[in-house]
Amino acid sequence: LPASSGYVALPTPSVITGTFDGGMKRYDRKGSDGECQGQSETGEDEAVFILESGATIQNVIIGADQAEGIHCRGPCTVKNVWWADVCEDAITIKQTGSGDVSYIIGGGAFHAEDKIVQHNGAGTVQIKNFYANDFGKLYRSCGNCSKAYARHVILDNVAMIGGSSGVGINENFGDTATITNVCTNGKPSATNVCCRYEGTTPGNEPEKIGCGPSGNVCNYSTSSVKTC
Structure with missing residues (x-):
């Protein structure tokens, strides 16, 4: 985790339009309703940052005292953002257009008990030059x-250390994952870099179909997964 240049505790989410450069300060929601509540389902009100459509956030460290890191209401760009300790989710993507693309470039996340990137909306998420640990x-x-x-994810040059699985997508919804230049320390295994599920309806749990390369759905080869 990079060293922080300062610390800001936000009483409410900071809503970003345009570009916000945090100057490598650490931000969280300490002392507010946005503090971490474990794996309780929290939402936008508990986020540290809310990005409006087209917004960019860069050079930020998100501290441990937060329930939700970043919520993107539309297509967003997240550059060189680091999570010291993910609570519920690090990033939630809510864009609604099939052609919408959000970018997560650089940065990394530590200690996500569940998910780092939660893609609830439509379109594509590109994750590049990212580091995920535990x-x-x-x-x-x-x-x-x-x-x-139908949701799509593109992973390129991503290091995964001490994870359960890389990406989880819903085959029956038309989801796809394209994965290149990734490495793991064996956790996740090369097979578990991409897992397929049967998507369902609210209140039900999706059933896992299987993991590993599968045509355009999980588009990669296990031999391309390097050791890091």
């Missing part, structure tokens, strides 16, 4: 949201 899933396409969009 996590459940790096990326999960929502398997039981009220709208069953």
Whole structure:
């Protein structure tokens, strides 16, 4: 985790339009309703940052005292953002257009008991030059949201250390994952870099179909997964 240049505790979420550069300060929600509540389902009100459509956030460290890190209401760009200790989710993507693309470039996340990137909306999420350490899933396409969009994820140059699985996508919703230049320390295994689920409806749990390369759904080869 990079060294922080200062500390800011936000009483309410900071709403970003345009570009926000945090100057590598650490931000969280200490002393507010946005403090970490374990794996309780929290939402936008508990986020540290809310990005409006088209917004960019960069050079930020998100501290441990927060329930939700970043919520993107539309397509967003997240550059060189680091999570010291993920609570519920690090990033929630809520864009609604099938052509919408959000970018997570650089940065990394530590200690995500469940998910780092939660993709509830539509479109594509590109994750590049990212570091994930001690996590459940790096990326999960929502398997039981009220709208069953086709969601797409592109991973390139991502290091996964001490994770359960890389990406989880819903085959029946038309989701796809394209994965290149990734490495793991054996956790997740090369097979578990991509897992397929049967998406369902709100209130039900998606059923896992299997893990490993599968055509365009989990588009990668286990031999391309390097050791890091």
